[in-house]
Amino acid sequence: MRQRGRNMQAEVLAALRRCGAPMSAYEVLDQVRDGNPRLAPPTIYRALAALIERGKVHRLESLKAFVACRCERHRHVPIFSICEECGTVEEAVSRDITNELSRIAGQSGFAPARHVIEVHGQCARCESKGAPA
Amino acid sequence: MRQRGRNMQAEVLAALRRCGAPMSAYEVLDQVRDGNPRLAPPTIYRALAALIERGKVHRLESLKAFVACRCERHRHVPIFSICEECGTVEEAVSRDITNELSRIAGQSGFAPARHVIEVHGQCARCESKGAPA
DNA sequence: AGGATTCATGTTATACTGTAACCTTTCTTG
DNA sequence: CAAGAAAGGTTACAGTATAACATGAATCCT
Structure with missing residues (x-):
């Protein structure tokens, strides 16, 4: 069905x-x-x-x-590293971060439902190629 | 000038x-x-x-x-709590989180330049008003 | 079976977000 | 003042997203 x-x-x-x-x-x-x-x-x-x-x-x-x-496990909070040189994106997970983030947000009574965590920068590969940040 | x-x-x-x-x-x-x-x-x-x-x-x-x-101090990494009920946005700072985030991203040699951290959810005020998440 | 219902998709049109490219004005500097 | 630089004006359009209604297939119910 x-x-x-x-x-x-x-x-x-x-x-x-x-x-x-x-x-x-x-x-x-x-x-x-x-x-x-x-x-x-x-x-x-x-x-x-x-x-x-x-x-x-x-x-x-x-x-x-x-x-x-x-990730195999869905329903996690993804953390994305986005290379601004080559566009490559890595997906990571950190329970520490998501917990801490919920704690911070929750200090004022805020109830988190969805996290957006994206880090822009330069990946190891592009960095070693000498492209200056 | x-x-x-x-x-x-x-x-x-x-x-x-x-x-x-x-x-x-x-x-x-x-x-x-x-x-x-x-x-x-x-x-x-x-x-x-x-x-x-x-x-x-x-x-x-x-x-x-x-x-x-x-924030008075500019040049920080802002963490936003966004209430999906009323649209209110709170801005917070946590050195712990940004450090940890840089560490995680850096594990693969990634060099972070800019962080995007946004938490959606429900603020205390809307929550107490009974709007169910 | 056959009509009602439900839900994904098709279709049209449009709203919203953002920028390229070129021109004009103002300010600075020699 | 002429030359140049930087900000903003202007036109036009590219890219992102959704509203609203139509269509068609599967399901449900009697």
Whole structure:
């Protein structure tokens, strides 16, 4: 039951995984369109929203882009390292940070529901290549 | 010298401070436009970019919005708590978190340059009003 | 079976966010 | 004053996202 919805989601997720790097919604659209000539933005955004809901995809807020989740365990708080030279994104997890972050936010009685943690900088590879920060 | 540029920045910053809450660039535009009938987006975006550069304004990536910095000390890493009920935003600082975050990201040789930390949830006030998360 | 219902997707149109590119004005400096 | 630099004006458009309604397939219920 309720199987139809998963098709588009599967195609979108596959496109994101093939790419590996962050993709804009419109890049996903172009990829998925290959098979389906008439695909419009809402379809992609709907699939992305569902995948994010299911923890299969993350949105990189500071890049306006999307990536497939690389962790087996979904339902975690992802920490992204974003290289501004090459665009590579690493996904990490730290219970310490998320706990501490919840604690800080909670000091004023705030109830955290969703964390956005993104670190921009330069990856080891680009740094060693000599590109100055 | 070089004084002209600060006027627009001052108006934009004043608008953000008057408002207190996050504003979209186009909301700022509407505010600042009162005095200057023909003001176009690039002017606002330029002023915002300069203010962000100077640490006077932060961009809330997950809201596509801007707020005046509330801390006296600029050049810190801000941590934002964003209430999804009422839109209120609190700005906090934690050296522990930013250090730990840099450490985590640095494990793979990544050199952090800019941190984005935003926590969505429900503020104490909205929570007590009974709005269920 | 057959109609009602539900839900993903198709479709159209548009709103919102952001910037490229070029021009004009003002200020500074020699 | 001429030359140059920096800010802002202006036009136009690119990129991101969603509202609103139509369509069609699977499911449910009697």
